[in-house]
Amino acid sequence: MSSYTDHFGEPDSPRKFAMLLGAARALPASERESFLVGRCADRSDLLARLRDALQEDEPTRSSGLSAPDPPFAGVQAWIAGEDDGRDAGMRRFGPYRLLLLIARGGMGEVHLAERSDGEFEQLVALKLVSLPTPGLIRRFRQERQILARLQHPNIARLLDGGVGEANIPFYVMEYVDGVPITDYVVENRLDVAATLALFAQVCDAVQYAHRNLVVHRDIKPSNILVDDDGIPKLLDFGIAKVLEGSSGGNATGAGLQFFTPNYAAPEQLLGGNVTTATDVYALGVVLYELLTGCNPYRLRRNESLEQAILHTEPMTASSLAERAGPGSARQRRMRGRSLRGDLDHVLQTAMAKEPERRYASAEALKADLCSHLEGRPVKARGTGTAYRLRKFLQRHRIGVALAATVTIALVVATAFSLWQAGIARRQAARAATEAATASAVQEFMIHAFTQAEPWRNGGHPPNVLDLAESALDRIDVELQGQPPAKVKMYRTLGRLFRVAGDVRDSAKAGQRAVAELEKMPSAAPADLHDARMEWFFSLISTGDYATARRVLENASAVVPGDEARRIAIEDARALLARSAGDLLDYDRLEQAIPARTAAFYGEVSVRTAQARWHAFEAALLVGHYAAAQTALEQVYAINVAMMPVTAPLRTEVLADQLVVAAKRGRPEAAVSLAERLVARTRRLFGVSGDLADSLTKLGKVQREARQAHAAIATLAQADALLADPRFGNAFRRAANAAELGRAYLDAKQPKAALPVFAEALKAYVGADDPRGLALRAGMARAAWLRGDASAAALLRDAVESARKHQLAELPEILSWLAEAEHGDASETLWREVLATLEAQGRPLSSLAFDSHRALARLLGARASAGDAEAQWRLALAQSITLYGEGSAIVAETLKEAAQANRVEAATLLQRALADVAATERPAQRLIDRVREDLAAIEATPPHAPG
Structure with a gap:
């Protein structure tokens, strides 16, 4: 069932x-x-x-x-809305009322029900016999008796039982609001260790049942649900067998097969004796599926599932994970490596064809899994001396031994990789060269990491980056005359520096690797291309876009006919355009890449999804929101086609929806989406970089919704997380700081904004780095708010730079200068703000509302009543759409509009009424309140517009 x-x-x-x-x-x-x-x-x-x-x-x-x-x-x-044909009497069982049919199987039905006797309210799962034959009723009662004896935190509890009004027996269990364990592992992106820890709880439940002489006989993912707290619950003992002697023996009855073939042991298929080993086999199949994402039996042509289970040995989990598991090729390789060895042997033992070769109990299976997690030998691997020695070393590496292990692993991986390449190409000369390179690299790394010995550093091991910097300076001398080894070391250190955020040393290492390769006549074009691309990405991070452009062009000339690398070159060109501030070219490039990627990799592929994702980001950045929405839907469709709609994927889509909602003039909806995003991210990932990113998104939309103080609190939380190197780097923290600084400006707290902007600027290199221009504009705005006479000139410079680089922040920077200017200059700037917003596809936004209101005030001060009224009407329409009829902003806008136009107040209100009545939610209550205010306004002198 x-x-x-x-x-x-x-x-x-x-x-x-x-x-x-x-x-x-x-x-x-x-x-x-x-x-x-x-x-x-x-x-x-x-x-x-x-x-x-x-x-x-x-x-x-x-x-x-x-x-x-x-x-x-x-x-x-x-x-x-449901009508399943039952009359009212058939919907009540004692104090329980049936609500919804959840599942139907060979033995009965399970309903969602509620207790409704006035004592207390509770949702439960109620199971009943749908066709009460004597045999089914006997088995049903046996299941109820089995559940009555099982009280375990990982087994769904029996709560009640009895006979319904129509003489139908029923029993009541706790309602488990969860998902099958396979879905839970995918949704929450559990790694191997977390999956094993979760599965160990299932082993506990099965072992508890076995100790109480109960064999489940139908263990499968849909009978193991995991709730929101990560607690697995074993369900459905409908075909369970009691091992102690009883009349009836095998409760399923002769000739009946009540089990799920995919998870059935060979003895079940053959009608043999069912023991605790049968459940151990099913546990092995479930664990195999959790670790690989696939069932162990991949049928050959004309082979039945039964034949496969009885006669075919399943592929090892590590091999299947590499070939057919979910994720990218790199992710599959990493997954396969994590399963190879211990876990392959554990699964082979659990799923042995002969019951006597399996683990003696679920507890023994769990013990081996725990041994693997703790680095101890597993019994499934036997007792070989070499194996036990390796496990002993793995458990006791500390201090300098850790650095030595990392070094040896790197050297061994390098040597093995080079050895494989030599065998594959069958070129003895190159194999010898690569062996020499590996040996030279090994000697160099061992020498470098001897610096990790505490006695050399006053009892304290040096920082890994310190060792890497020292190694970078010694490569040219210590590996003199060995160009391949030099290249290997430079590229390795370059990657290390880039991951650690040391972009300058990463670029230095990249430059030296390319220089060595360019001097080597035997250098493979692909190697030179890859080294140049690594150098390019480091240069982008340093802000040296001129050199990055030259390196990229050199790299593109190396790969004629290599479509994968040519697509990567186009991706790199788009990144360069974005980084250098050429947003229109960035968008143009990103919109062209997906079709080319889909033609090469296929539409339903990770690479195509990534390409369409980049197209979404580009369209969003330049304000092409309809195109962004289309690209987002395409990304979502590809992901759904590749995998289930998992919780992380729903989180990503939620994040994108809130960005689009914010950009398209729905700030309140965006705040609601962002709050849901933060809650979901916190639940899925805990304290993490993902949570910091979600908080940054929430802070952005809070600013757009005029919730400046809430935005400050939110963005400060994100900054605290991003200050931890585990969760962010200098660039991510600077991007969040830019939003935090602007939130302080929104709240008219320039003194607090200045140090935030100044600290964020440290992440960017060069005065012309576009990422720093918006920060400098923010500092100028803060200075103007503090009364600095030179601030207006700084803002003018900022506007010119923003125009030159087509910054997405241009409208906001223009508005800051518009506030600082007067008269015609101010009016021209406000109109430019509106035109820029229109070009970006953001005609409806809080900044557009500010612009219409500012223009209305300016024009009203010049006695241009007609033009002022038109701007007031636009401002009013924007405020109602953005903030809702009952908001204080709408009320203040109506009051100010009427107060500034006393003679035209009645006309203004009549037109406003017409505008508001045409919206989805007519603001009649607001208009009535404003009419009352007007009586007071007419009795007072006109208010001088500010």
Whole structure:
């Protein structure tokens, strides 16, 4: 029988219903119908239920009460629209009322139910016999007796039982709101160690059942649900067997096969004796699937699943993970390496064809998994001396031994790689050269890392970067006459420096590697290309764009006919354009790359998804929001085609939705999305760089929504995380600091903004680095707010630089200068702000509202009543759309508009009423309140506009 809760991907799943309903509620009302139709094109019944649920929301929304949160809000709505043919009497079982059919199997049905006797409210899973034959009732009662004896934190608890009004037996279990363990591992991106730790809890549950003389006989992922707290629960003992002697023996009955073939042991398929070893086999299959993402049996032509289980040895998990597992080729190789050895042997032992060759118990399986996690020998590998010695060394590496192990691993990996290349090409001369290179590299690295010995450094091991810098300066001397070894060391150190954030030394190492290769007549073109590309990326990080452009052009000449590298060159050109501030060229390049990538790698591929992602970012940056939305949908479609809609993927899509919402003039919606993003990221990843990025996004949209003080608090949290080198680097922290500084400016706290901008500037090299221009403009704005007479000139310089580099921040910098200028100069700048926003695709934004209001004030001061009124009407329309009818900003705008135009107040209000009435949410209450204010306004002298 299937699990008590389906995962959200199933067509009749309450999770899917709840997910769709929650997503629809998050959208503006005008977009919900198209969203639902697109997701339910082949499910008219599901579409109707979703529409009904959204319709039922309306009274709640209009009353000002918030709707209940998913998943139970979605479940209740599903229930309201469901009619499974039962009459009222058939829907009650004692104090429990059936709500929703969750699953149906050969033995009965499982329903979501609620206790509704007034004592207390509780959602439960209620199981009943749908067709009460004597045999099924006997097995049902046995299952209830089995569950009554099992009290374990990883086994779903029996709560109650009895006989319903129609003489149908039932029992009640805790409702597990979770997902199958396979989905949980994917959704939460668990690594091998975390997966094994989770699975160990399942072994505990199975071992507990075995100690109580119960064999489950149907262990599979859908019978192991993991809740939001990461606790796995073993479910569905419907075909379990009691090992102690009892009448009836095998409870399934002669000739009946109540098990899932994919996870069935050979003895189950043959009708043999079922023991605890049968469950151990199923645990092995589930673990294999968790670690590889695939079932162990890949059928050959004309081979049945039964034949494969009985006669075929499954491919080792490490080999299958490398060939067919999820992720990129590099990720698959890394996964395969992590499984090779101990875990391959563990799985082979658990899934042995003969029960006597398997682990003696689930506890023994868990013990080997724990040994592997702790670096101790596993029993499945035997007792070889060399193996045990290797495990002993792995467990006891500390201090200098750690540095030595890293060094040896690097040397061995290099030598092995070079040896493989020599064998593959069968060129004895090159093999000899590579062997010499490996030997030279080995000697050099061992010598360099002897500096890690504490006695040489006053008892303290030196920093790894210090050792690398020292090594960089000694390569030319100590490896003199050995160009291949020099190149190997320079490139290795260059990568190390870049990862560690030392971009200057990374560029220095890259330059030296290229210089050595250019002097070598035998250098392979591909090697020279790759070294130049590594140098290029380091140069980009230093801000030396002129040299980076020259190096990139040299690299592009090396790879005629190599389409993969040519696509990489185009990617690099786009990165250079963005870094150098040529945003239009950046967008042009990024929009052209996806088609070329899809033609080479295929549409459904990681590379194409990345290319379309970059196209989304480029379109967003230059303000082409419709194109950005299209690219985002394409990325999402590719990811869904490649893998399940996992929690991390939903988090990424949520992040992109909030960016688009913010850019398209929906700040309140964007804040709501961003808050959900932060909560989800915190739950999935904890304290991490991902959480810092989510907080930065939230701070940005809080600024757009005029929540300056909230933005300051949020961005300060992100800064505290990014200060930790585990979670960020100088550039990410500087980008967050730029937002924090602008939030201080929004809050009119220039004194606090100045040191934030100054600290962020340290990350950028060169006065013309476009990433630093916006920071310098912010410093000029802060100086102007503090009354510095020279600030206006600084702002003019900032505007010129922003225009030159087409900075995305140009509208905001223009607005700062517009505030600092007067008269015609100010008016011209405000109009340029609006024109730039229009060109960026942001005609609806808080900055556009500011611009219309500022122009209205300027024109009103000149007695240009008609022009001023037009700007007030535009400002009013923007404020209502952006902030909602009941907001203080809308009320203040109406008041100021009427106060500045006393003679035209009635006309203004009539036109405003017409404008507001045409919106989705007519602001009648607001207009009534403003009418009352006008009576007071007319009794007072005109207010001089500021």
